[in-house]
Amino acid sequence: MDITEDYPPALFVHMPKDALIERKITKSMGVLRNKGVEVAEIKCMELPLSPTFLSDRIPGLDQTVSARLFDLFKEKGFVDENGYMKQDGRATPWKDALRDSKINLVERDLVHPVDEELNLAFAYHEITSLQSEEIFKWFESHMT
Template identity: 65%
Template structure:
């Protein structure tokens, strides 16, 4: 089985390996590990341009995928795609010029109201209902696709509580003791409620300042990006998520024929 993951624009370089190899997205790495465990061949593509770039990159990416498939002699296998970051819009357009067995679009509504939809592949929307504006757009686009006879489904990603060891469990290189100290600091500063839920989106939480001012937490600077990502995910407003990766791959596998 082949799998093309598109993180065009906002992320550059390979994102599927270890921190030491330079991956930028913790959740993307976890999704890739799920894919490999299920015997998918994985290709990830990032934009050389700016976030949200389209234009000729559609043709470039189509050619890259075809070249990679031929190079690895995978022509007879099903092809699926996941779009995240600005690639979530890109994949919705790419599916009009490249034949996929199915696609998944993460935390986005796609561009279905701006393009012709003919012979479109089954489409899975993975989103966070807390983003009400985006939820309404997704509902609208699901109706558009269904009217065209496209098989459509959605997976809702909900908020979840932090725990003393959660960050260490999800971020390679983050020590368990540091994770526990961060949890206690967040509790003390009122960033989380009595049940461990984030009170606000991680982007709007002044946790970095709290860490710098704290004398009990020593945190490597390179880990702050990954921690930020996981706090965003826990609040569940707008962030890539691997939590339902198994369901996504079951969706892909159910549309392989």
């Protein structure tokens, strides 16, 4: 990196579960700090599922279906005892389990939103807005 004297403060927002990116960010932060650049990071951590996690986040998904999905995920071993996903939602065979259950999401076109929320809960997603307030506060604190 070409780090000049007027290099601006840097904020890294990332998911520590992505070990490759985590290593690159740690290295970059060290290089920047050694050059006198103010550096901060916001870590996007996993979120525990609960009976209403999905219904709280997906319009059109009612609490009963959300609770049934949560029970299905527990029954199939997709979540640990604290409600955390054991694998990325996209790598978990939850859709196969869904087909074998009596829960119907297909007609409501909710399979994709559930998939995305499970990915977010595992904290291995590409983008996020969950930490927006913290990000904006950091930027505001560095405006002159």
